[in-house]
Amino acid sequence: MARELVWTGFVTVDGVMDSPGGSSEGHPNGGWVMRTPFDEAAFALKGEELGETTALLFGRRSYEAFAPVWRDSEDHAAYRDLPKYVLSSTLDPDALVEGWGPTTLLRSTADVAALRESAGGAIFIHGSGELARRLAAAGLIDRYHLLVFPVLLGSGKRVFASxxxxxxxLVLRESEAYGNGVVKAIYDVAR
Incomplete structure (x- = not known):
């Protein structure tokens, strides 16, 4: 049985995933997650995912953004020793972040397909919208974990191709709405 590839992330109601943490990430209205009232229950999905995650997969830009921060973050300590994979045709092996567990460079979508067919459990993709669209077009994404925030941005990077x-x-596996307007939606990709 193939390993599942699961994309997980924050999106706006209009499907934008761009710059949830701050405008320094590129979108002029970045930081929209931080401007939504905090409700601990709305973020429980992130903790639930930890028990299922056996490896992480990133595109180059998301890896370069997350790796140096998550390596030293106590909030992401459970990811430290997990295998990590980075799909990039340009990233130099010398640019991989040390001290953040084993990291393997993949150079093609075919490499990701081979990884998906290997033994092991679920591989989670955080951020990496371009990677998610590429893998979805190749029929490799198995599940989406969405936290949908009550925000409309109109423009920006999207996880789903326009x-x-x-x-x-998609087949709804689980959903829940929270008092701050965030909606959890977990979808399996219908085959």
Missing amino acids: EQSGEQR
């Missing part, structure tokens, strides 16, 4: 060839059906 132009897609054909319909992709």
